[in-house]
Amino acid sequence: MKVLTDRGEEPPGATPLDEEELEGLKQSWITTRGDLNEAEADNILSGQSKWTKRRNTLDRILDDKTVRDLHKDLFGQVWSWAGTYRRTERTIGIDPIYISVEVRNLVEDAKYWFAENSDLSIDAAAVRFHHKLVAIHPFANGNGRHSRFMTDLILRALGAPEFTWGGSQGNVLSTATEVRAKYLAALRAGDVGDCEPLLSFVRS
Ligand SMILES: Nc1ncnc2c1ncn2[C@@H]1O[C@H](COP(=O)(O)OP(=O)(O)OP(=O)(O)O)[C@@H](O)[C@H]1O
Ligand SMILES: [Mg+2]
Numbered sequence: 001m002k003v004l005t006d007r008g009e010e011p012p013g014a015t016p017l018d019e020e021e022l023e024g025l026k027q028s029w030i031t032t033r034g035d036l037n038e039a040e041a042d043n044i045l046s047g048q049s050k051w052t053k054r055r056n057t058l059d060r061i062l063d064d065k066t067v068r069d070l071h072k073d074l075f076g077q078v079w080s081w082a083g084t085y086r087r088t089e090r091t092i093g094i095d096p097i098y099i100s101v102e103v104r105n106l107v108e109d110a111k112y113w114f115a116e117n118s119d120l121s122i123d124a125a126a127v128r129f130h131h132k133l134v135a136i137h138p139f140a141n142g143n144g145r146h147s148r149f150m151t152d153l154i155l156r157a158l159g160a161p162e163f164t165w166g167g168s169q170g171n172v173l174s175t176a177t178e179v180r181a182k183y184l185a186a187l188r189a190g191d192v193g194d195c196e197p198l199l200s201f202v203r204s
Contacts, residue, residue, distance in 0.1 A: 011175055013184040014144075018088055021140045024080040037174075039078045044145060047073035051153060058114060058157045061150070062107040064100070067138065070150055075142045086140040093137025102136050114158065122160050126151050127198045131190040144173065163202040 030036050050073055060066060072083025085099045094102060106129070112118060113125035120128070133147040152162040166172060166179040173180050186197035 011180060013092075013180070013187075018140075020088070021079070021081060026078060026080055030078075036078070040075065040142070043077040044074050044149075046077075047075075048149060051149075052156070056153055056157045058111075058154065061153050061157055062110050062114075064104045064107050067103055067107065067133075067150070070153075071139055071142060071146050074146055074149065075139075079141070081140055082142070085138050088140070090137055093135070093143075099136060099138050103133075103138055106132050106136065110154075114154070122155070122158055123199060123203070124195065126155055126160075126163070127190075127195050127202060129154065130202075131187060131195065131198060134187065135191065148173070164204065165202055166204055 025036075027039055030039055047070075051070065068083045068085070075082035085096065085103075086093075087096050089096065093099075110125065110129050113120050113128055114122065118125060130147050130151040133150065134143050137143050139146065148163070148165055155162050166183055173183055183201060186201045189195070189197045
């Protein structure tokens with residue numbers, strides 16, 4: 001079984017993996033957190049290009065199968081459980097038994113948030129979608145990166161500019177930086193119903 005040697009270096013607000021999930025590592029050369037980051041980054045790049053090359057409609061993206069397919073495309077070369085909902089509890093996220101119904105509700109609700117006659121601006125709808133998806137926390141890992149990219153895909157489908165996520169398309173958020181601290185604080189404000197900090201963060 002694989003043991004990541006520097007597991008203590010998870011950035012704040014990131015979810016550590018349990019033993020069962022660590023066993024889902026597909027590439028035997030991965031032994032450290034650095035190896036894992038590298039493998040995930042490669043996988044994410046190829047997964048993202050597959051989705052950005054396509055012409056995606058809002059309807060196609062706002063679908064619970066897309067939520068899973070996208071996670072599989074971003075992480076499936078690294079983790080055997082990519083694209084499948086988590087079965088274990090996390091400090092962030094809902095009880096695993098409700099994930100599938102809550103993701104389905106989210107994509108259906110979001111169709112109204114993004115509709116032309118919606119009271120919400122596109123940015124406000126996108127921020128609400130992002131926050132809700134990470135708050136559900138459907139997967140064992142990769143929720144932040146998956147949800148940020150999915151939100152950007154929605155913006156693209158609507159012809160709106162993608163979010164800047166505090167500076168560099170969200171990449172800076174995976175390490176323990178001041179920007180990440182700001183992002184997490186904005187998500188926690190969202191947890192108690194105030195999406196304003198996140199709304200300004202995503203275009204900062
Ligand atoms: N209080 C919170 N409320 C809602 N979402 C949160 C909260 N704290 C953290 N999150 C989300 O959880 C993500 C971390 O979960 P996870 O480790 O599954 O994602 P990741 O993609 O591996 O991490 P990262 O975002 O660091 O690249 C954060 O990026 C953030 O989006
Ligand atoms: Mg993580």
